[in-house]
Every structure is written in structure tokens, then in C-alpha cells.
Amino acid sequence: MQLLTPEGERVAHPHFDIDITPDELRGLYRDMVLVRRADRESNALQRQGQLGIWVPLLGQEAAQIGAGRAMRPRDMAFPSYREHGVAWCRGIDPTELLGIFRGTDHGSWDPMATRFHPYTIVIGNQCLNAVGYAMGQRFDGRIGDGHDSADAEATVVFFGDGATSQGDVNEAFVWGAVYDAPVVFFCQNNQWAISEPMERQSRIPLYQRASGYGFPGIRVDGNDVLATLAVTRWALEECRSGNGPVLIEAFTYRMDAHTTSDDPSRYRLADELEAWKLKDPIERVKAYLHRQQWADGDYFAEVERESDALAARLREYCQRMPVPSADRMFSEVYANGSSAVSAQRDEFLTYLSQFEQTGGER
């Protein structure tokens, strides 16, 4: 499913066409440019020793912005760990992502206020949690009866091609299906799970798996923000109307390393990356905006300035993030505290204070 070719030409589709205003398309372009810039800057900050690790989204901007912008405020998102673009759409400032990568924080956004769950690193787990949440949406009557309505809501869960091999994900498919849970399973097939290619995970295209579980699956050009937006909107409407779940396979490419600890030249050819560069998610929108005369040089320069400012803000913010104090680790063990943990904290602080007196290093 594609609505905008890599060359920036608009193509029609019988089921999923989309009416897009110049304003909306400029918005999507701006989103993608800014999240890419935030991603590149964070990657650089890791290289400079300012972050412990970074997980790049480079190449997956359209998949994430398309999906993120299809969501309404009440819809819930469960990300894995690469969904910085979806975070952006949920109103989470890129600075808020830095804490978990610098190691000063465990996530600073309120998942219920933003409807964006914290990142999950154990592969596949969030799919089960998302299905549980979506079942709750259904049992609480928060979905429409046969049609979408303004106050209806649904859930989108994000995971990778590699995750589809995990038992948790397959169990989530089963549960989502038998409970008609309003959940969109959004798989970003970026072709790689660290060093393991798609062929190691599946014999058939991933979207085809859905039929075996009893719900629709669709593959979309994940580098086409319009197509991803259109398909995710449709899938969310299905879910909010009570026809969920839906599996979307966003066919895309991880253009950078798995994380900053990885070196992809060890396992994949540079040619592959070159081929995917021709399908860049941002370039095609830029070309189309140009062609339609929906944006001019001034507009692109303005977005560029904005992204420079964002990068500067990220750098500046990163350096002044406070180092958490030692008692912090005892404050988040039990929701309502525990006397045993408090006693441990007191003992620990007393122990530390001895070193302060002697000036020794622990």
C-alpha cells in the first residue's frame, strides 16, 4: 500500500486514499524533519559520551509519524524502545527521552496523561500488556458499537520484525483476536533484528500471519507517511468500532545501527543501505511539496532553523540533567513504600555519610 512514491508522486488507492491539505502535509514533513534531527543529535550526544546508549530511529520516521498522527488523544500507545517519533506525536518533548538514555531517570512522562506507555526493552512483552489495556477499553464500553465515535478509543502497540518470533507476541495475537480487543498491532519491519535478517524470523510476509489468528493484516510502505497515516487511521477506526484487532506491517528500513553499541557493517552490505536511501521517507514528501508548490525555499529553511534550535536545546538540556541522589533507588520499589526498604535506605545513607566525613571514595 503506497500513496506517495519514492520519487514524490502521488498515487491513488481504491480503499485507502486520503485527503490531505497543504497544511497537514507540511505538518507531517516538519514532524519527520524534527524527529530525525532529534535522533541524529541524540546519537551524536552518545558519541560524545553524554548518553549511555542511543537507539536510532533513522529511516523509520514515516512509519512512526504516520502511525502517531493517526492516533487521537484518548488512544493509547505502547512503544518498544525505538519509538521516539511516536513519542513526539504524543506531545513528549525529545528532552524527556534523554533521561533514560543518559541514565539519570527512568522515564519522566506520565503514561496516562500522554497516553504513551514507558519504553519496554524485553522483546515483545508490551504486546501482551497492550492487549490487556485494549480489553479494558472494550469491557469499559469505551469503543463504539459497530461504528467509530468521538469518545471511542483504541490502543496501538509497536514492535519489531524480530519480536514476531517471540511467544509473548503470538499470545497477544491470540488474546487480541478472541476478545475482539481494540488493538492495532503495529509492526515496523525494518528488515533487521540486530544482525538477524527477516528471513530468520518468518517464511511468509509478516502481515499474512494475521489471517491465521483471525483478524485482518495489511502491509504498508512504512517509508510513505501518507500511506501509513491512512492505513493506521483506518485500523484505529476499525478498532474503535469494535472490529479489532488489526495487524499493520510497516515495511521500512533501519538506516543506522541497532543501537550505538552495534556496528552493522559486520553483517549487512552497504549496497542495501544505498538502495533504501533512494526510498527515504522525508525526501519524497519534500519533492511532493515542491511539485505541488505547497512549500517554498523559505518554508524549508524555516523548518531547518527550527531543527537547529531543537538540536541546540537538546545539547544544552543534556548537559545540565541532574545526577540522581543515592536515596532515589529506594524510593521506587513499592508503590506505597515499605518499612524494610526505608530501613535499608537509612542504613545506606548512614554508611555513605561515613565516607563524606573521611573524604574517602566508595
Add this chain to the structure above:
Amino acid sequence: MSIMTYRQALRDTLRTEMRRDPDVLLLGEEIGVFEGSYKITAGLLAEFGEKRVRDTPIAEEGFTGAAIGAAMLGLRPVVEIMTINFSLLALDQIVNHAAKIYGMFGGQARVPLVIRTPGGGGQQLGATHSQNIELYYAFVPGMKVVAPSNPADAKSLLLAAIRDDDPVLFLENLALYNAKGEVPDDDTPGEIGRAAVTRPGRDITVVAYSRMAAVALTVAERMAQTDGIDIEVVDLRSLRPLDRETVVDSVRRTHCAVVLEDDWLTYGIGAEIAATISDGAFDWLDAPVRRVAMAEVPLPYAKTLETAALPSADDVTTAIRQTLASVGRRAGKDIP
């Protein structure tokens, strides 16, 4: 003898065993083309091919279960689980199947399976990726759990594990991979279930395994200088079977003990060792057994907090001084 790293000792041993026995094969995520997340399997795909070095899908329960099946039919699979944390996804396969098949099938099927997996915090990998949960497996009859602390033991215990007819969890440690040491050239397997006195001493027994056994040796050398005390280090090497005799024997000579572990205190391996000492050396003890463990919190990601939460050499030193003080045989300088 050759000097090599813990990583190299593991890699060479895997290669030796694969050359020796065509039934030995490797399975795991990223172990082939990528040569393992920690590069233990470097060069093995090139030498032995895809048939014997298998990159698996991301499905820990799946490939552990498949390896159990292969083991039951006589192969000797060595599974790599990227870190021990992900073994939690394979818990049912390990605990309910690998460990019980021999007994529940009336001895009709054996499971000569090795699960190699590193534990260890301190790498800023966050709470779900930094645990030391070997205890979960050491708890289960039918399992064997070994935990070498140096390159020589890494070799001899891996040889033993691969040749063993029961499932063995082979615990590695992220902080040990670059540790260097002498490794014997011959391929004699070690004995699973035998602890080692890695440093004889008169004043106090320190019991540990894996990374903490290496820390114990460093502390012992240092305190010989700073405090003039002679510490005996017992490296358990195997958690199940557990060599209680070596522990008890040592404590009967030194009359006091400190137990180190890299995980949580409550219900931990330190508790088991303390009980062992209480059973076997109560009348010889001059002080309560002290345990050094990590803070009982999910391990924080922040570097400062992570360092604070994990047991350090200084924590060990303090515990030793406190124990000796309570014995009234203070040998050091100031007791903090």
C-alpha cells in the same frame, strides 16, 4: 599453560569440543554472523557452518525447548542465552522440562544440555537486563549450575558441562569476560560440584563465586597489606551440586566467615551458605556469618546509583573488618 582472557578460554573450549564431538552444536540469538553479543562464538560459524552454529529467531523459550528435544535424542546442544535475564522467558522449559525429564520419564531420556549465559550488573543495562538470577536454577533438583570466576575454571567447567549427561546452566559474567589468567593446555574436564580454596589463609573465610570470587581475591591481597590479615577465599565454582564440605572445613579452621553474592540478600545463596556453616561448623564459629549482597531494589540505570547498589570491594572490606572486630581478633587499623 597459556595466559588468556575468560572470553578466549570459553571460545577455545567450544571450538575444541566441537572438533572432538560432532554431536556438539550451538544455538542462540546473534551467535553466528554476529559472533555473539559478547563475541564468545567468534570464528565458530566460519569453521563449523550453519548446521552446527545456529542463529535462532528471538524466541528464548523456543530455542531452549528445541535444544532440549535435540539433547533427548543424543545431541549435545550448547545454548547461548544473550544474558541470564532472558532465560526468564525460557523458565518453564528449563525448570519444568530440562530438569525433570530424566526423572519423570523414568530415566529413559537424558538431557545433556548446556545453557551458557552471562549474569552481571554494572554495565548500565537497566533493571531488567542486569540481574543475577542463577539462584532460580540452583534451586531446582535435576539442574546443575556452575559459575567459574577465572579463565582456567571457565575452560575446565565448560568441558565438564558439555560432557555431562544432565542439563547444566553455565553462568558467565559480563565483568569477567576480559579477565586474564593462566589456562592449562590439556583438555581435562573439571569436576562439577567441587569448590576450590583459591587463596589459603588463617584469619577468616570469604565464600564467593563468579565475579565476587574474583573481587574476594583482590580484597584478600589488599587487606594482607593494609590490615595484616590472612584471608582464605573459597570459590564455590558450582552452586548445584554444592560443595558444603570445603566451606565447612575452611570455617572450622578460620572460625569466622563472610559470604559474598552479587544478587539480593533475602533468600539468597548467602543464606544457604550461612545455613551450611551453621550446620557444619557451629561449634567452631567465633562470630555470626556476615553476608554482603546488593541493595534490595531493582538495579538502577544511573551509573552512580548502580555503583551504589552493587556490592563493592569496599563493602567486602568493611564486612571483613566488622566480622573480625566482633571476634575480638581485630587485625586491621581503624574499623569504620
